[in-house]
Amino acid sequence: MNSAATTPRAPEGPTPYRRLVGGVRILLAALVLTAIITQITDQILNDAFDPAAYFGYFTIQSSLMNVVVLAVGGVLALRLPAEPELLARVRMSTLAYAVITGVVYNLLLRNLPSDGSFAGLDWPNEVLHVWAPALILLDWLLAPGRPALAWKRIWFALIYPLAWLAYALLRGALTDWWTYPFLNPGEPGGWPSVLLYIVVIAAVIVMISAAAIGLSRVGRREPALLEADPV
Template identity: 40%
Template sequence: MRRTYGVIRVVAAAGILVAVVGQLAFSLSFNPPDTSDFLWNFFSFFTILSNCLAVIVLLFGAVYCFRVDIDPPWFNLAHTSVATYMVTTGIVYNLLLRDISLDQGTTLGWSNEILHVWAPLYLLLDWLFAAGRTALPWKRLWVVVVFPIVWAIYTMIRGAIIDWYPYPFLNPDQPGGYRGVIFYVILIAVVILAVAAGFFALSRVRKLQPPR
């Protein structure tokens, strides 16, 4: 069974990677090759970064599925962190961004659905049902929020310098200004912490069943 999860993880990682590359190629077709900062902007989207991290984590997870019965602690924490980012991506997109057109080129429909719906759903299911996970210590919960905090600081500093923000709700020129930005940042931070805390709690109440 554990090897089956390994194969599924490889397939899922390949699908997510194809979606990222597909969206990148599609966006590039609407921008001249010498468009300044295009690639930098593309990889500044939290969606793109979290999906790239998902590919890496799934491939590492696949390797562990073939080599060991119980995942190492570092991978359990990384897997949980990335699953948190992906679930948050799905929640934020479907609540705040689904009907908003972003300025990074035309959205590729099937890729958009994979990156914002199906990939987050798969990461959630993979975390819930894949064997080999152990209990997560509560003292490591802070690790999950490090990446989002660094990304938010980077985004706001870079946005102030070049006047470009990956998402409308992070732009202080929106109605409400920085108060609106702070409101959404706090709201998303609460979502991230709630999802992460849920994962940590479930990891401690679910009895680990080593694969046969």
């Protein structure tokens, strides 16, 4: 018997469901980008746009990452039957950033009293802090074609937050403008409170990343290539 006739063939292209996911990713990327452009336009029209402050927020930087990752992931889902490991690794990281953005905003920032600064439109804020994180989480849970990630990839998700944190603390120390109130040592609690928030948020990012990796490995064996990869 010819063994080639009995060996299952790998899919030559993406399934219809994977193509549907690709289209939804592209639409979500467009929605997030539209929300950011709307916020910027609204602030410019009301003479309230400060580029250094606006683009210094973790939410905005991570949302711009989401635009790129969703767009690239969407195009590849339309073309390829499976996701490259590097893209899955980046998606795992941006998933953690999106979820922590939603959690921190809705638990710590949503009900803060106004400081008198320009508030702007509500719907872009809801897109960036509620709808995008929720849909990015659903994408990770439901999208097909994702490879199993190695557990060592968990630390990949901390690279950007640590770099952003160093920037935010340095800028705050030099200008006395703090991106978020919980990073300001001048608030009640001082540095111990700031350090506690940092540790808790870092731990949550690690837990989200661990959960994402665990889900990617459910019922699957890690490819041998990943074991040999020293990165």
